[in-house]
Amino acid sequence: MRANWFITFLTALSFSALATELTPDQQVAKTQGLVFYNQFKTTLAIPKLRIAADAGDQEAQYYLGEAIVRKSKHMTSEAQGAYEASALNGNIYSMIRLAGSSDDLCVTMKNCPSAQKTPAEWKKIALEKAQAEASKGDAEAMYLMFRLSGDDKWLERSAEAGYALAQYRLATAYRSGKGFFLPPSKRAEAVERLMKASAEGGYPLGMMGYVEVLASNKQFDLLRFWNQTAAESGYASAVFGYGSYLSKVPSEFAFPYDPVKSYALIFSLLELDGGGGMRDYASDKLPEISEKLTPEQIEQAKQISKDWKATHPPLSYFPDKL
Known part of the structure; x- marks a missing residue:
């Protein structure tokens, strides 16, 4: 199962072919960087992403730019360079970021880094590339056309073409x-x-x-199935919801009562200390659940939490790529 989610995780993140082939160590660094990024652990993500970005990986370059801007709150020279390298490798997401740089906080601060092209030039290139891919039936490219043009027809076309x-x-x-x-x-x-x-x-x-x-x-049977499936995907909010429902008697949606598993799931969220508020929610919830458990059951729950982490995708907030 671990190998399967790893392959799916990498495939889902990439819009176009990688510009370079990474060594195993560089690939591990990229994967770790993306996990940290999706957990809002920006400071930890940057050095990992930089390893793969410096090797020429356009996806890592894009996310390095994103992480730096998220941390600094404005475009920096390193972020600009990462976006430009990624865009020159064909990454439309980076082109979109560069196209929107005229609205960046650095404009107000009057310290924007020098750019290879104007935002208008990047937008034109992004539109041309996205249009070309969309014309081939690429549903993700149709969505990017929506983001570039603001035309709801592209959002509808992307949805109809199956882009989740x-x-x-x-x-x-x-x-x-x-x-x-x-x-x-x-x-x-x-x-x-x-x-x-x-x-x-x-x-x-x-x-x-x-x-x-x-x-x-x-439709509570289906509700329970999809809440559990979302939790098993690593979605932090779903893990919290699923774990919380398991601690209640009776459960609002007829979840089975399992306070040990409930504690295990909520306990797993404590690692989300980079932002997003989930660690605080978990810290507030755990004492309520622990009142129903013996010390031995709490230790059992912690082992279940460890096993869950080893057999499921990493926790993530699944932030929008744009």
Whole structure:
């Protein structure tokens, strides 16, 4: 199972072919850097990503730029260089970041690094590349066309083509009142259809969006399945929810009572000390659960937590790539 998630994890992160082949050590560094990045451990992510970025990996270059900007709150010379190297290797995400640099905080601070191309030039290149890929039926490229153009038609096309993130985004937009439906009941049907498709496409936020739909429909068997599946994907919010439900008698959605497993899952979230608030939620929840356990059961739960970590994908907040 460990090998399977590792392959899936790397495949899902890459939009286009890698510009260079990494050595095993460089690949490990990149993977560790991405895990730290997705856990909001930016300081730890940067040196790991830098190893693969310096080797010419365009995906690592993009995420290095993202991590540096996240930490510094503005574009720096190193971030700019990482984005440009990635963009020159064909990474559309980096092109989009460079296209939006005219709105960066560095403009207000009047300390933006020098650039190889203007934001307008990068946007033109990004549009051309994304359009070319979209014309071949690439659903992710269609989503990037939406991000570049703001045209909802591209979001709809991406969702129809099966891109799980676009399906989630479109469902969320419909749920918030966007779009016109006649009769109005068709809106709820569209949201359910898209959230279900996103969940089945493997997107953890889509899984939890579908859980909300299932709660409204009182389809508790399916709700429990998708909440557990999202937790098993490593999605931190789903792990917290799943673990919390297991500690309740009776459970709101008929989850089985298992306080030992509940403690194990919530305990695993303590490693998320880089931000996002999940560590605080877990710290507040654990004393409540521990009241129901013996010291021996708590030790058992900690071992279960260790085993869970060894056999499941790393915990992640699954932040939007853009």
